[in-house]
Amino acid sequence: MHQSREPRPDQGPPTALDATGLIGAQRHAPTVAVAVTGAETETAPEATAAGGAIGRLAGTVEKLRRQLEEAQAHAAGRSVVEMAVGVLVERLRCGPTEAAGQLRALAEQAGTTPLELAAGLVNQSAADKISEAAREFVARAADPASAGVGVRLRSTEADALSGSDTAAAARAMLEHALRPLGAVAVAIWAARPDQSLALAGSAGFADAEARRWRHVPPGVVTAARRALDERGPVAYRTLADAAVPTIGRHEAGGGRVAVPAGVGGRLTGVLEVCWREELPPWSQSLERQFEVLAGLCAATLETWPDGSGEDGPASGRLDELTRLVDGLLDPCMVLEAVDDGAVPVFVIRHANPAFVDFAGRPAGAVVGSPLLEAYPLAARPGNLLEAVEDVYATGAPFKDPRMRLAAQVDGVPLTADAYVSVSRHGDHVTVLWRLEDSTPKIARLLHHAQRLGRIGGFEEDLDARQVVWNDTLFELHGLPATARPIPLDRLAEHAHPDDRDAVGRFLRTLLHHRRPASTAFRLQRADGVTRHIRVVAEPVHDGGPERLSAIRGAYQDVSAQHWTEVALAATRDQLAQTEQQAAERHRLVLQLQHAIMPPSDGPRRLNNLEVAVRYRPAEKEHLVGGDWYDALPLPSGQVLVCVGDVAGHGIEAATGMVALRNALRGLAATGAGPAQLLSWLNSVTHHLTDNVTATAVCGLYDPERRRLRWARAGHLPPVLTRGGTAACLPQVDGILLGVVDRADYQESEVELEPGDRLVMYTDGLIERRDQGLQASLANLVALSEAAPRAGAAALESHLDHLLRFSGADTDDDTCLVGIEVR
DSSP states (O other), X not given: OOOOOOOOTTTOOHHHHHHHHHHHHHHHSSOOOOOOOOOOOOOOHHHHXXXXXXXXXXXXXXXXXXXXXXHHHHXXXXXXXXXXXXXXXXXXXXXXXXXXXXXXXXXXXXXXXXXXXXXXXXXXXXXXXXXXXHHHHHHHOSOGGGOTHHHHHHHHHHHHHHSSXXXXXXXXIIIIIIGGGXXXXXXXXXXXXXXXXXXXXXXXXOHHHHHHTSXXXXXXXXXXXXXXXXXXXXXXXXXXXXXXXXXXXXXXXXXXXEEEEEETTEEEEEEEEEESSSOOOOOHHHHHHHHHHXXXXXXXXXXXXXXXXXXXXXXXXXXXXXXXXXXXXXXEEEEEXXXXXXXXXXXXXXXXXXXXXXXXXXXXXXXXXXXXXXXXXXXXXXXXXXXHHHHHHHXXXXXXXXXXXXXXXXXXXXXXXXXXXXXXXXXEEEEEEEESOSHHHHHHHHHXXXXXXXXXXXXXXXXXXXXXXXXXXXXXXXXXXXXXXXXXXXXXXGBOGGGXXXXXXXXXXXXXXXXXXXXXXXXXXXXXXXEEEEEXXXXXXXXXXXXXXXXXEEEEEOHHHHHHHHHHHHHHHHHHHHHHHHHHHHHHHHHHHHHHSOOOOSOEEETTEEEEEEEEOOSSGGGOEEEEEEEEXXXXXXXXXXXXXXXXXXXXXXXXXXXXXXXXXXXXXXXOOHHHHHHHHXXXXXXXXXXXXXEEEEEEEEXXXXXXXXXXXXXXXXXXXXXXXXXXXXXXXXXOBTSSSOOOOOOEEEEOOTTXXXXXXXXXXXXOTTSOHHHHHHHHHHHHHHSOOOSTTHHHHHHXXXXXXXXXXXXXXXXXXXEEEO
């Protein structure tokens, strides 16, 4: 704190020097609001009118409640005033008492309250998120009466940070900052490392609703969980639009906003604000206010005893205890006693790596749940809950070498005998158990396997003529448990007439030949339902192989499997038809390609050019695409050489290729240059084809001048080989065909010499998944330099060499056109 200083003679009184500046700052500050005072409140008129002791008591309670709310608001305002006094001590170099007097005098001169002036001074000095949010709000607000956001946020900050717990911070946010916005409830969630959420504090919800939502297990998608996952605010106009579970759905089913809270980039929780009506109009100023309140939440969560902060003593004790039980070889879980009124609630906080639930559930299904929610049958007298409560109350450890543990999973009660040990460690209780043996577990597994597999067992005593069925077998036959079981010799009477011969063969093998047998038949039940059944049985010999005393076996309902096989057979037929259609489409594509581009028997001679072509289809039939090439003499005496590639595969790409190739042939007869031909071809592609795009390179060779004019439309550049050295022709600009309705293309000209070789190709020759385009082009240039340069069929050997040693791995079509000047 700064010491009080007397004003220097040349300075004058601090008020005279600084009042104008401070008042001006207040007039421009973003905080103009009516302060909440702590005036005395009279007894409610409803209480006096009620009469009697009950009416007076209700009036007294109402009066005390209002006084408490006003005292809390006044305390928050007093904290803001104290901060402003500190600002004046720093600016005026005076003592606290004089600074407080200066604040009151300045408020009178400015025509405002001390709290409003104090909030403005603090905002101006702090220049933090609260002052920024207040400034933006005032700048955007059309109603001056709503400009008290700075006072509200400062009061919220003072009340929240001076409160005793997170619940007090939630109440302060609701009363000071959120109720003026129409909100009716607020929840502060703490994010835990196991992806669960804990309700650290709330206001505006009923106590029962808050208790019900005190823990949200991992994997439950709530508004708060979405805000954490998206790392940003999540807003819903109403909860009906959200379609997610969340707290207060019936109390505040209107608008909902969830804002993540964190410190230094680490998210520690979420602020969730609730409205009874629709969400108010969203704005940047409103979002800034919620961010400020989320920052206050993060500050309170850092000191929350069970929060994500690392300094909480409860969290430290739990960490030590979990490290201890993780070293045990027997299943062990850690319970925490949570105060919930007269009787504590025990919540499962941790399960060690050796944890094996005797009900067969994973540890994640029980951790985070109250003990009675995970094990409802533990509340039985003499069961686990009673032992835990006694240990927590007395501190004395408990051991039982044979306790009957009980649980209910999917409506099925499960029990197991186990050695149980319970001990207390502060606010936590550890429960360790060791199952006695695996016999009950195996019996339960067999029971559930039979139930899930719809298998019913039977045994028929041939001597006593008695038949024993289990419960599942009665269900398969559609009979009540009190009905008389059906013996094997009457089984054919309940089978479909077409299946009675199969049942007869089954019985002869089993009863006459006395060998194990099985069969499948349709069971016709008394209720009219037909089920597909498989029966397996074996004879039981007593006193020798000739004496048959009993039959044991099982029935299994295979109706679902039967209908699955029927559906699978239909699917196979449909798939075969689809494959046939696909094969036919592929055959048509190949025929179309061969009709347009027949395999070349050898090089062609066009004036002083030798032209050779190669086409390599895709290795996979479904990848047959739209690669095309052409080389023909024109009426002008020039030679047209071109290569193109239509995007896509299949018959659509092939038909697009035919359209473009024929269109280019017709356009070339006009005598236009390659750039103009590609411009016209682009218009044809855009307007006269169905969503086709393609690349192409087009060249016109003048035999008399030995000059080649060429242009490209998004295609790879040709490769020129001269005297054993190869290089790509310098690229010219040109967009893909069919992208826009009009496009201009650049044209380039190269003078060729006798012996020069020029190769045009499609991307299937060079593309690789593991390297870029420039590296692939460099490999093609190196292959061209290594190709044969002499011989009768040197040009064809050159193309074959490129195809054979190309490193392409995309299984795409490939077209090559090679020309050599003579």
